[in-house]
Amino acid sequence: MAVNSELHRRHIIEDNYCQRCREDVETVTHAIFKCPTVRSVWENSSFWEEVQQIGEESFEVFKRVTEHYSHHDVYTFSALAWAMWTSRNKALFENSPHDPILLATGFSKYVSDFQVYSAKVFGGRRGNGGISNSTWKKPPAGTLKINVDAATFDDAVGLGVVARNSHGDIVFTGARRWRGRWDSCIAEAAAIHFGVELAIRFGYRDVWCESDALNVVQKIQQKQLGYNYVFLFISSIISLSSSFSSFICSHVKRGGNTVAHFLARTVPPEANEIVNFEQFPESIITLAEMDIG
Incomplete structure (x- = not known):
């Protein structure tokens, strides 16, 4: 992805710092997850714990999410990540004032609407093969x-x-x-x-x-x-x-x-x-x- 650290490595630009916050080098991880301009989106999501553990290899978090979360959550996480990349591009290339949280909400709604549509069209056959509980449930007596x-x-x-x-x-x-x-x-x-x-x-x-x-x-x-x-x-x-x-x-x-x-x-x-x-x-x-x- 064409973040400043990569463009600088290829000698295309001279400055590898984030143009939005000017606090750190702009890597993919910084642009999507760690820049102060997008931090509030992740803090208010159910993925904040995972995001806090991200190192320099940003795609590791995608791997963890696919392993620990339901298909619905994976779609939502991907939508939020794409929304944050879109937010970055809007700020840099369109000079378009916007609220990253509202942008993320809109992307999440697209995912939700598609899943409702998909369930109606495909009869819910794209499920994960079982029900995932969100909270701990008591077992039957004797178990x-x-x-x-x-x-x-x-x-x-x-x-x-x-x-x-x-x-x-x-x-x-x-x-x-x-x-x-x-x-x-x-x-x-x-x-x-x-x-x-x-x-x-x-x-x-x-x-x-x-x-x-x-x-x-x-x-x-x-x-x-x-x-x-x-x-x-x-x-x-x-x-x-x-x-x-x-x-x-x-x-x-x-x-x-x-x-x-x-x-x-x-x-x-x-x-x-x-x-x-x-x-x-x-x-x-x-x-x-x-x-x-």
Whole structure:
């Protein structure tokens, strides 16, 4: 994309700074996500947490969104990103005063209108293959519900698991940290595998596993096989799940998976595995209460 950093690298222009804010070099990441002129749009969206984690490689965030969010959310995120690029071009080339928030709202409405139209024309056949919950839901009586998540760091991967009963009470939490650089899809599959391992270890028979990694959940639901490393975890999860009397694997949006997300991101660097059955930290209890919809 023809941002100033790229044009400067090609010796087309002399100044690589953002012409709108003059505070930083204009990269794709800066133009779409980090420039103060567009920041308020992302702050008021459901994607702010993801945007805050963006490094210099802007397309990594698109990968995370497609893995953790529903198709509807992916369309909305893409519309907002395109709206911010349009906002940039309007300011630079059309000298057109406008409100980025109103522009983003208009783009989002186009996406929403198209999805309504698409559902009528195609009969909703473009769904994601299952219902994604926005909030945490209690499992049936006698079923253990385990929520899992993964977090990737520069040189390690954190895995988080929280298990709750039909009353919403925490039964146990688990956290594991492995050294190495992992693809986020593999890390999410490893988190589900960790959760299933713990459920088997502690003798549970009826298990509902929930993750915010939509593509991994779909692979498990569809019992997909393949040669990528992620399928080593997928095939093992499918095999292990046969030992349960009942097993469900479903997708939940990030907002309904906050406890597992917190555990994955805060596992101590020196820890290999931590499992806790009592005296849960106040931060975990508070997040668990907020999780419940």
